[in-house]
Amino acid sequence: MSIYDQFNFKPFQAMTEDDYHFIGFKSGLEVHQQLMTEKKLFCRCPAGRYSDYYNAEILRHMRPTLSELGEYDGTALMEFKTKKEIIYRINYDTVCTYEMDDTPPFEMNEQALDIAIEIAMLLNANIVDEIHISRKQYLDGSIPTGFQRTAIVSVGGWIPFKDRKINIIQMSIEEDSCREFSDVGHQRVYLTDRLGMPLIETVTAPEMLTPFEVADVNNILRKLVRTTHKVRTGIGAAREDVNVSVIGGTRIEIKGVHRIVRIPLLTYNEARRQWRLLQLRDELNRRGITENTFSAYYTEVTKLLRNTSYQPIYNAIKSGEIVNCVTLRNFKNLLRWETQTGTYFSKELSDRVRVIACLTSLPNIIHSDSPSESLLSSEWQHIKKFVGATEDDSIVLVWGNKEDAETGAKEIIIRAKEATIGIPSETRQALRDGTTGFERILPGPQRMYPDTDLPPKKISQERIQIIREKLPVQFWNYEKWFKQLQLPENLIQELACSKYTKVFEKAVTQLKVNPKLTAVVLIEYPKKLKKKKLDIAKLTPEIMLELLTAHSEGQFVKDAFLPIMENIIKIGHFSKQNLPKPLTRFELGKKVDNILKNYNDLKINKPEKKIDIYTGIIMNQLRGTVEGQQVKTLLTMIFNGD
Amino acid sequence: MNNESFKGYKGIALETLKKFDAKIWSDVEIETKETVFTGIILPRSETADEFHIVLKLPTGYNIGIAASKIKDIKINGRKEAHYKIPEKEFPYDPKKPRVKLFGTGGTIASRLDYRTGAVIPAFSPGELYGSVPELADICNLETEKLYGVFSENMGPEQWIGTAKKVAEEIEKGVQGIVIGHGTDTMHHTAAILSFMIQESPVPIVMVGSQRSSDRPSSDAALNLIHSVKTAAESDIAEIMVCMFGPTSDVYGLLHRGTRVRKMHSSYRSTFRTIGDIPIAMVDREKITPLRNDYKKRRSDKKVILKPFFEERVGIVYYYPNMHPDIIYSMIDNGYKGIVIAGTGLGHVNKPLYPALKKCQENNIAVYMTVQTLWGYVQMYVYDTGRDMMELGVVPAANMLPEVAYVKLGWALGQTNDLEEVKKIMLTPIAGEITEREPSNGYLIYQGGIPEVEEFISKYKK
Secondary structure, three states: OOHOOOOOOHHHHHHHHHHHHHHHEEEEEEEEEEEEEOOOOOOOOOOOOOOOOEEEEEEEEEOOOOOOOOOOHHHHHHHHHHEEEEEEEEEEOOOOOOOOOOOOOOOOOOOHHHHHHHHHHHOOOOOEEEEOEEEEEOOOOOOOEEEEEEEEEEEEEEEEEEEEEEEEEEEEEEEEOOEEEEEEEOOOHHHHHHOEEEEEEEEEEEEEEEHHHHHHHHHHHHHHHHHHOEEOOOOOOOEEEEEEEEEOOEEEEEEEEOOOOOOHHHHHHHHHHHHHHHHHHHHHHOOOOOOOOOOOOEEHHHHHOOOOOOOOHHHHHHHHOOOEEEEEEOOOOOOOOOOOOOOEEHHHHHHHHHOOOOOOOOOEEEEEEOHHHHOOHHHHHHHHHOOOOOOOOEEEEEEEOOOHHHHHHHHHHHHHHHHHHOOOOOOEOOOOOOOEEEEEEOOOOHHHEOOOOOOEEOOOHHHHHHHHOOOOOHHHHHHHHHHHHOOHHHHHHHHHHHOHHHHHHHHHHHOOHHHHHHHHHHHHHHHHHHHHHOOOOHOOOHHHHHHHHHHHHHOOHHHHHHHHHHHHHHHOOOOOOOOOOOOOHHHHHHHHHHHHHHOOOOOOOHHHHHHHHHHHHHHHHOOOOOOOOHHHHHHHHHHOOO | OOOOHHHOHHHHHHHHHHOOOOOOOEEEEEOOOOOEEEEEEEEOOOOHHHHHHHHOOOOOOOOEEEEEEEEEEEEEEEEEOOOOOHHHHHHHOOOOOOOEHHHHHHHEEEEEOOOOEEEEEEHHHHHHHHHHHHHHOOOOEEEOOOOOOOHHHHOHHHHHHHHHHHHHHHOOOOEEEEOOOOOOHHHHHHHHHHEEEEEEEEEOOEEOOOOOOOOOOOOOOHHHHHHHHHOOOOOOOOEEEEEEEEOOOEEEEEEEOOOOOEEEOOOOEEEEEEEOOOOOOOOOEEEEOOOOOEEEOOOOOOOOEEEOOOOOEEEEEOOOOOOOHHHHHHHHHOOEEEEEEHHHHHHEOOHHHHHHHEEEEEEEEEEEEEEOOOOOOOOOOOHHHHHHHHOOOOOOOOHHHHOOOOOOOOHHHHOOOHHHHHHHHOOOOOOOOOOOOOOOOOOOOOOOOOOHHHHHHHOOO
């Protein structure tokens, strides 16, 4: 009995850790993170300016080329089959002749490289001694050169997770690609504003063992890079590719996941798809279909369907297109084999036809395993007889212009045959419903090529030293310390990733300010001020340190923090003038006496609360110039007649 | 020890590799102070430093490891690169025209070179079909490698050699000729071939690429298709340059060999016809003539070959404050001809006059062209121009400076009689001097102007 017969997938919520262990769920991440630089990576265009407006368009095609080791990449050849026309929309303000691939690259943005090195250090990685820029082929057109300039910055590394470490394979610095605007038929349109922006790609080992672990690790990585405060945030600034496999499966890359919360369902569905495809392979083998005995062919059946009432085919034939019928021997009912939630094996065929034959308007295939939804049963019978299909076979119809319908039929046969082997290596798109769809064949190392336009770049020890001196402490180490300091749980996480960590460290260890107070001032107060729509970016770490220093020197009491911070935002800097001066003992006594006189006839129902009530009244008037505790002590003396 | 085994390495990097007997292409584990790297040792560019070893990681990326950090190298095997475009025999179809493709070098067919780290030219017939199979739909292609040089290294020897080969091929009865060439000096070669090969019965098309063919976005394939199509099918029996019209993959332009110039250091659409309009447009489907005064294809195999060149000729690009010593130096070095690229209508400063006079006395041919590129030399408008003509400087009409240079070399290669030279120089042979300049021969769009922007936004340029 095959292992795949011993377990049937449960619904998402019902899956347990043991279940994932049984199927051998393994997942790794490739996290792309844009860096916060003023300019792009290999030219001097501004980074981070997005606009759909464009001044001009250019048109290009891509052709596969050989890798450094003299091999063609499978993805490249697949993309070439699609014969796509690529249109780039050019906005003069964000794109120069470099991104258009009409000018060689300028030297790498040093600011971006420094940030990448900093992050490599946070990942506990080994920084390479010499950076070699490579070209990673992308024939989908997402980069006008046909390749992405990319370079390894560090190798190895780890981050702590639960009671173990998740290993990092490598981290590279690279230029971002275009944003896809549309992809219809043989034409794909790209916006170029994002093109060339610097980003890093961090690749983890496939060591996450459940879908939830993938999301958790992703969150750690995201938090870690944000502690540099030199990365971009917001929509599209961080994007994940998620690799998933099960026992006996294949590494499948799910591309372009924008939100971490979607990862668990996506990876669950992908694991399920792989499991179901492996079960399908077993079923095919039971039917005697193997890679060697697989039999399929296609026949043109246009003339049989001239009068069909099925609109898509009727319209196609009317506009001069043709219909091909693929016969898959012995496949009966297997096109209705469920692969993902509500998704069937026929979708695997349809996806290939959509992407490779560019038959993008759906449905692009119909098949005899779901006969009632399209043609009349007499039409199915007629076609089956014509192409020589038996009751045990499945037939699939694909229509389009002659060339595309032919590519489509061939792709259907290729994909059906792959089912006898297992799971083809693919990159898959994340879809809204948590399932995935075919995007392209998974590229291999063959697509790498050294960049002949730029020489290798040495990373000097001096450079590493300078960066290391300013390196933030890894947030998990801060979290440990904050727990020891018994900071409130809700402040620990935020403070550990905040830009004020160094300020906190100094205030607590050197200035001896109360840790909890410092945390509240650095985390809670800015939030309060933000709610008032104030620009809290003006509260720079330097200013906050000045402020905490002044407090530690007794220049103002803790209650004065908030109004002073508000004033800083208004005037743009911290001024020691006009600070609410703490009252001297003498001044305090006089003021308290005066206030008490006004409240002589106050009726107190609960005498035990008398001191608290009067403290409240007095603080309302003197807040910012005296600590509450001081008032309380004074009142205790007065009322208890000491 | 064989140098090839450690190609490109020197100093401490070489010593380290030798110590562990780790030759290039070895599949290795390298242990450093901090970690262990796995990968293949690659050759190193000779211009790179002596401190690092290049490793290709299993992911396909390359990195450099400081040799000084290496503690051990364990060798697990070997994987040598065989960089070869799948070669396929070019299919023969008796119904298709025969086209000959000559290779001289350049990026039209190129691959990686470890010596310089840059691309070097490579050329083989089967490779071309392997990478651009569309060529077989157009013609029966034969290829022959004449040279393998960067275009800046093309010179009289190569010009003469190429001209002879082309003439030979025409006499054998070919339907068209394509010459692959580096783009930097393609217009020099196009011009000299226009003088050396006259009255060709078939198209002679020069082609290159601005983005090397080792990149997916290369213009090489489309340029090749355009040029081969022109050679096989067009009725234009002239020497032409066939390169991108716009930067988009839309169409190519066929420029007359004597009026064309490379105008941008890196753009795809770098070649422009100067002071006139191109002969035709070409795309995958058709050739669209833009004029009809070109020389038409003939069915005979006759051609006039004049493979001459005098090397002691130079161009002087005039600038304010130029001192006459530059000219004197040329006289002292035995130059026989000088082309001046003068300012405006064709001027140089007064201090140069004595030097020009000495040229006249020494029987040196001096011709005036304009560094504005567009427009004619006109030396009558100002007195200074007349003074210079008195000193023997001959205005070269609207010949481009580079064209005047190769033509002067070619003329002096045939005769030392300056009157004869003058006759050759001022008699148009292949459109290098035109009687009139149509006003659309000078169009440089000024970006930013509303009507230009409107045009740009409408077409894929």
